[in-house]
Amino acid sequence: MLTIKKRARTSPAVLAMSLFAALGLAATGCSSSSESTSETLAPEVTTEAAVETTVAVEPFRIAVISPSAKNDSAFSQSIFDAVTRISETMEVEIQVSDGLFVVEEAAKAIRGYAEDGFDLVIAHGSQYGGPLQEIAPDYPDVAFAWGTAVDTFGLANVSSYSVRADQGGYVMGVIAATLSAAKNIGVVGPVEVGDAKLFVDGFKSGVGSKDPDVKVNVNYIKSFGDVALATEAATAFVANGADVLTGTAQMVVGAIAVAKAEGIPWFGTQSNQTALAPEIVVASQVYHWEVILATIIADVKSGVLGGKTHIATLANGGLVIEYNDAFKLDPEVKALADKTIAGLADQTINTGVK
Numbered sequence: 001m002l003t004i005k006k007r008a009r010t011s012p013a014v015l016a017m018s019l020f021a022a023l024g025l026a027a028t029g030c031s032s033s034s035e036s037t038s039e040t041l042a043p044e045v046t047t048e049a050a051v052e053t054t055v056a057v058e059p060f061r062i063a064v065i066s067p068s069a070k071n072d073s074a075f076s077q078s079i080f081d082a083v084t085r086i087s088e089t090m091e092v093e094i095q096v097s098d099g100l101f102v103v104e105e106a107a108k109a110i111r112g113y114a115e116d117g118f119d120l121v122i123a124h125g126s127q128y129g130g131p132l133q134e135i136a137p138d139y140p141d142v143a144f145a146w147g148t149a150v151d152t153f154g155l156a157n158v159s160s161y162s163v164r165a166d167q168g169g170y171v172m173g174v175i176a177a178t179l180s181a182a183k184n185i186g187v188v189g190p191v192e193v194g195d196a197k198l199f200v201d202g203f204k205s206g207v208g209s210k211d212p213d214v215k216v217n218v219n220y221i222k223s224f225g226d227v228a229l230a231t232e233a234a235t236a237f238v239a240n241g242a243d244v245l246t247g248t249a250q251m252v253v254g255a256i257a258v259a260k261a262e263g264i265p266w267f268g269t270q271s272n273q274t275a276l277a278p279e280i281v282v283a284s285q286v287y288h289w290e291v292i293l294a295t296i297i298a299d300v301k302s303g304v305l306g307g308k309t310h311i312a313t314l315a316n317g318g319l320v321i322e323y324n325d326a327f328k329l330d331p332e333v334k335a336l337a338d339k340t341i342a343g344l345a346d347q348t349i350n351t352g353v354k
Helices: 012-030 075-087 103-115 126-138 165-179 194-210 227-239 252-262 290-301 331-345
Strands: 007-010 053-056 060-065 092-097 120-124 143-147 158-163 184-189 215-220 244-247 266-270 281-287 309-312 319-323
Touching (some): 120 126, 120 290, 126 158, 143 290, 165 319, 244 252, 290 309
Parallel strands (some): 060 092
Antiparallel strands (some): 007 053
């Protein structure tokens, strides 16, 4: 559990004015009713003599439920990093229940946080839609958000959020095509749904736009968390001549280990994966959910608890390509990538992914 509380300070000048008023009232109260004074002298209060105090600020309470560890370097970490960034800009209390891949366990946590009166309950996983649809109507005064998804179930207190992962995937693909001397790239996918499929499809499209002769092989291992299967898939790609690798979901730590051992470039997504292998991670598409959360929180504070769908993109800053400075990427290739990012942001370039 992470709890963050901050306090606002009362300035010396404001405190001095308060002391002045209080002392003035005290002087009036001590005068006899039969006496009158022609002048009331104000006590001298200097800045040096003023005493600083603190005033408690009620924090905005956020609960996060995620399917894997909050430090998984992928999907769950993306939302944990986002609420941590939110804590740097406003008064918040954050509680996290991670590792809740079993939907029934997640449902208990969602209901528990709602029962405790949290301002915003974030169900970070598309598998949580079913229980959220049942729970949210029981707590009409609590705001809920879930993703990646675009359905609010017609409920006024549910927001959904998703991401144009194909955009970052496209940029990664453009770069990858320039790095693959063998013209053979391997992609380790989890389940062919949601932002994972968007990323893979965008990556393939990006590679094709740069060099249609580069072959992109994809293996969906049917699991978001099976590190061993991801390792096997990456190993098989390398054995078949792949000289660039990428993948998505929390199981990619296994594939990254293979890329590191073989000295093969890796492209990350969801969270910044540079720390896992600084020598081979080229860049990461990072989900900056705080851009969307800031909007949702502002809505909640204004009385709008949900009913909207929010999409993270390169244009709105919800998606950011974060380069690994330790990887010596050719300046011309980086310039091409930056041009591609700009084109996707202003829609002069389209990924072709639907």
